[in-house]
Amino acid sequence: MSLRIDMPILIGLVFIAIILAAGTSYTMVTQGTATFVSPNYLLQQLHFGAFLGMTAAGMMMVILLGHIDLSVPWTLTTCAMVATAVGGVGGDVTGLLTGLLIGLVNGIGVAVLRVPSMIFTLGINTVLLGLMVMLTGGYAPQNEATDVMLFLGRDRTLGVPHSVVVWLAVSAAVIFVLTRTPLGRYMYAIGNQEAAAYLSGVRSRLVIIAAFVMCSLCAAIAGLSLAGYSSRAFQAMGDTYLLPSIAAVVLGGTNILGGQGRYSGTVVGVILIVLLQSMLSIMQMEEAYRQVIYGAVIILMLLIYSRSRKQASA
Amino acid sequence: MNSLRLFFTQNLGLLLAILMFAVLYSTYASLHPSFGMNVVLQNGNETLALILVGMAQTMAVLVGGLDLSVGPLMTLTNCFGSIVMAGTGGSIVLGIIACMALGAACGFMNGCIIVYGRIQPIIATLATGAIFLGLALLLRPTPGGAIDGDFAWAFTNDINELGYTYGWWEDLGFLGKIPMQPIFLVAIILLVWVPYKRSALGRGAYAIGSNAHAAYMSGVRIDRSKIAAFTLAGFFAGCAGIYLTMQMGSGNADAPQAAEYTLRSIATVVIGGTSLYGGVGGVIGTIFGALVLRSISFIFRVVPESAALGFVASPLLQPFFEGLILLFAVSLGAARVLRVRNRLSLFT
């Protein structure tokens, strides 16, 4: 409602500025150019970062409820594989429907059967992996991405990657749901106190199912565009999205226990992680150091948050 | 009579896990064309690291947290171990001790970040897990290292082989056929788990997981117990890394493997009857949870293709069924949900 900027978002923005400054001074020193802040380079980073952005948007839906979706990696992969296997526009639709179905199953397991989401989605992830291994015989599928996927994931218009536009569209939808609809309000309510929401006449099971469906749909969209970016779907294409998407959501200030968080924070979290990764790669940092720095930055930011929270409450 | 009733009601999860294991493993044994101690030995070799990682996860889950760094920490100690355990004789022992210390130190660091930094365990360990993997890569950019073959052989086989290798004893008969893995496990349980569970720290861990506020009111040292729990988690993950080193003879900073172990560890804990909300369960259940999980994959190797259900025996189907069985096991709890008469009790 009000346009206040939360502490985590502020800290995230400061970190983004630091990363931009550090990356730029590095390229200034080594190459004599400010490659890191050139619009071209940043757009290129966003082109690829958009896939993480879509995944994180979905992840935020379930984290807001105090749940988590560990099936995101293979939901993303499955949808992409199914879509490329079917091919054509029918393939794109089938891919999205697959995502919807997976979300439905996750939601039912968590909301109706009341299995902890952590473990239920883990099981679904394994089942999906198994299904895909079964379908492809363990080999990389040879199907090409459909035209729609190529358009969404690979192509650009006037230099703007379409994947960024897709991310913007997903973001707009998420913001609309979270701030304008009863569904969004109910999601926050359930994340804070499910019993109170239920006693207020909220159909909490439906809301939880809806959140899981939205999460899987976001993963499906990310999967389809990513397949377009790489021209095909491949095994384990989603594996590198699970932990960064959770990290992006949490770095954006969403409470991992649910109920609190703003979508703008998640966007900041995604950009932060994408820039951090690209700064480390532009510095030609070894993978080993990249991992260490990546982890250390997350810890550092979280420590700063918890300190600022403590001061705010004192 | 009352004792018996209490035993059953308070250990239902554990008993279920044991039952599942018994059914699955006896199926496996009956289908195996040449079941014997050597098969058991091989199975043990493939299971011990998972059991240890599961035990590590149990520590975190009991205090109501989750440790996503157990897999990476196992990988880190594996890489570290492939360097420090590379000598012979006494230096190997020192290397093992160094590995255990590394595991415990990393766990201690996790605990401190969680307790003093007031960060949710799942997020803190997500980040430290990345750090551990990075360090593992630093130590072993490519798989490698060779630890003493005799040593690795002797300690991953049975008692007889241990004797032969070092010339300590000859054939000990049946006793000699006991594999080393259960011996390690029993040793760890007796020397680490049992004292921990009966210490104030262990009691505190259960108390925190059950009701942290009440525990604080009762004068439980929350910070200390939590740090101890995560330190012990690190120690167990370190032990898993050590065993992996002995088993493979080398170190490998394998990120997918680390992630797989972390995720599987959560499954073993849940199948073993430990509540994800904390306070209920223990490592004995987790051991059986890991055994159940592994038994499933063992069965796939021995189902004859010609059998009525032979088509499901394809190794390609294995992950699919593993996932289904995990889902089935956890959905058993849903029976409780259907029986609930006061819907409000679903939300607590």
Added chain:
Amino acid sequence: MTDAPSPHYLQMQGISKNYGGVQALSDVAFSAKRGSIHAVLGENGAGKSTLIKIISGVVEPTTGTMALDGSAVSFRSPLEASAAGVACIFQELSLMPDLSVADNICITDPPRTRLGLIDGRAQRRRAEELLAKVGCEDIDPRERINALSLSRRQMVEIAKALGRNPTLLILDEATSALTSTDVSKVYSILHGLREEGLCLLYISHRMHEIEELADTCSVFRNGQHIETFSKGAKTDDEIVQLMIGRDWSNVFPEKPKRNAAPAPALDVEDLTWLPALKHISLSVGEGEIVGIGGLDGQGQRELLLALFGVLRGVHGTIKVHGKPANIDAPATAKRPEWGLALIPEDRKTEGLMLPMSVAENITVAALPWLSKGLVIDQSAEAKKIRQMVERMQIKVGDLNAPVSTLSGGNQQKVVIAKWLLTGARIILLNDPTRGIDVGTKQEIYQLLRSLAADGAAILFYTTDYDELIGCCDRVLILYDGAIVRELTGDDVTETNIVSSSLNLPVEGVA
């Protein structure tokens, strides 16, 4: 200190405590003797619980000093207080539900073996001794807490506190969850402890308990220590006046005279949900406030939940305005065709989403009617919120501030506002005035009466006899899941309610 030992074991001087901007205690001096039971009285929010939290090390005072047995102490944690001989039996149980009774009793300082490990057998023996001391030999120390009833748990809690061999024992509403047999056990234990020379602080809202137990009484109000006097020095009425600081007599609005029987709004026939509810039939008319009384835990809570569609497997018929209603969820109950509302028992976990804003909490139940299609009509929402805040006189600075920043009374007003916004015509209340100040209570009574005057039907469960007497047109007494008596008009008296609650015959009433 060099002077002669003071007769007072506990001495507190100049104690103040601020929570954020709220002054919970201001400049309190308080002392208590050994070998006596000292009752601490006051409305909720008077500062009693802050006082005992300071004594037991849960919070540290902002200013002031405390001394035990003449030597100054300052506790930074419950552990330190416990080591100094302070034990506290809290209103909210401090038991770990998944641990055994013995583990719980010995949690602070378990007996050890020579190796320093916890000695399970010694621990069980110790638990048995302590349980025997509180007269609960029937509890198996190996049983887990979550397998025990609330009353038994409270007894374990008492045994646990005694196990620390305290010199200063604090009981905070320790009898509220007890069955009457357990209550009498606790009385004799407390008398015994007084003989042993313990210093006992007793906090309770039940006047008769205080008469029976206390040697000295201290009254707190608005964070200040008002007065301390010996037992018998003041009458009940005088004590109540000290507590609320004004005359109690015109707290309740006048009940309207009724000539014709009201049109029925809610008819319940043969409602059964074993074992808690047995063949309950009742009717609430439009404009009527019907009270539900009885001892705690006789099925009152379940009755309200059953009507609101929370319970599964309820038998019997429910008619709303004459129409049979099949309500299977709160979401159904709140629909305009039934128009039910439930003000739940526990504001913090069932009534509110504490970290969410006041505005969001007020509209969460009525959102379906504040939306156009899929979208919340934000201007309509804002308007309704303003109206409600004004009508309920909710004291709030920023509507976007978390509801947790409001006082208990204003929080309860938010819960009520949430339901009024749905246009509910049948209002079920589950002990709504627990833990809120007298002023707000009074506003709630007036609100209920004015809602009734507008034709709402109100079913009002409360543990406070005064509210049954002062607020309700009729009172139904539940005992063991069944309605054992209906009191109307002048028959609604404290004596009748008490004896009906115990299922004793009442003169002149059927």
